[in-house]
Amino acid sequence: MERFTSFDFGLSALTALFHQDWIHLGGVEEVVLAHLSVGEASIADEAQQKEAAALERDVAVLAGSTLRDGQIEVLFSTATAGNYSFQGGETGRSLLERIHSTCRQWQQEYGAIPAESSxxxxxxxxxxxxxxxxxxxxxxxxxxxxxxxxxxxxxxxxxxxxxxxxxxxxxxxxxxxxxxxxxxxxxxxxxxxxxxxxxxxxxxxxxxxxxxxxxxx
The missing domain is CATH 1.20.120 (Four Helix Bundle (Hemerythrin (Met), subunit A))
Structure with missing residues (x-):
């Protein structure tokens, strides 16, 4: 079975947007929306829906795992080369919840389909x-x-x-x-x-x- 994309996807792809200047995009929610952007189109194509599904699944399985919040923070911070730091009492799971909520809102607007699996x-x-x-x-x-x-x-x-x-x-x-x-x-x-x-x-x-x-x- 081939993936819907030959590039990175899901949570690992999202972390790439948290570069040195990511704050200019706004908050976490705005970064998620930029990642899932459909541009000027009024509808999302299947590949965009599959990307949203992959991101939603990644966040859900990580949030539902036995990992400690601190371990989630290590993974996310290191995947962004330290460009995302947890401050003000934010935890790994509270960050995942922000990503998950924004992703689900996008799916409600543009359509949700099952994530690819094998x-x-x-x-x-x-x-x-x-x-x-x-x-x-x-x-x-x-x-x-x-x-x-x-x-x-x-x-x-x-x-x-x-x-x-x-x-x-x-x-x-x-x-x-x-x-x-x-x-x-x-x-x-x-x-x-x-x-x-x-x-x-x-x-x-x-x-x-x-x-x-x-x-x-």
Missing amino acids: PKWSSSDSMAAVRSIIGDTPMCFPDEYLRCCGSPVDELRSALDACAQSASAELAFRLLLRIHLANFIPVAESSWARYRMTAAELSLGEELLSSLDFLVN
């Missing part, structure tokens, strides 16, 4: 492969990120592993790829073949994988 993507074999990658892959953060945020590697691995076990292994893998891109973390040559094999098993698109080519060493 038993293969949620199989025990896929979970084992993703957890193995999370445990083994080197994560060498740039010095400037470490100076700002300290070394998040052990905590990040734990949060990604918990996501793979309790929420979605496929989401955990996409977040790992996004974390590589957001923080310019090199991908070890020894890990790259495993990344590509797992991406193929999860039916992730070629453009998503090729976006990491420049990081492979």
Whole structure:
């Protein structure tokens, strides 16, 4: 089964919009709407509806998982290269609720369809492969990120592993790829073949994988 897009999607794709200047878009809700934008069209096409469905599902499974709020915060902040910080008592789940609520409002206006699914993507074999990658892959953060945020590697691995076990292994893998891109973390040559094999098993698109080519060493 092929995905509706060969690029990133869902929550991992949304985090890319939380770049250094994201605040100029407005609040979290405005970022979600920009991500799901239909432009000047009055209706959404099927691909846009599937993107909304993927985002809604990612947020729902993560919010309903056993991850602690702090672990959700680590995942989201690291996937945005630290450009999103939790302040004023905001928690990981309260952020997810804001995203989920905005996504559902969009679906009420433009139409809701089921998120794509396949038993293969949620199989025990896929979970084992993703957890193995999370445990083994080197994560060498740039010095400037470490100076700002300290070394998040052990905590990040734990949060990604918990996501793979309790929420979605496929989401955990996409977040790992996004974390590589957001923080310019090199991908070890020894890990790259495993990344590509797992991406193929999860039916992730070629453009998503090729976006990491420049990081492979």
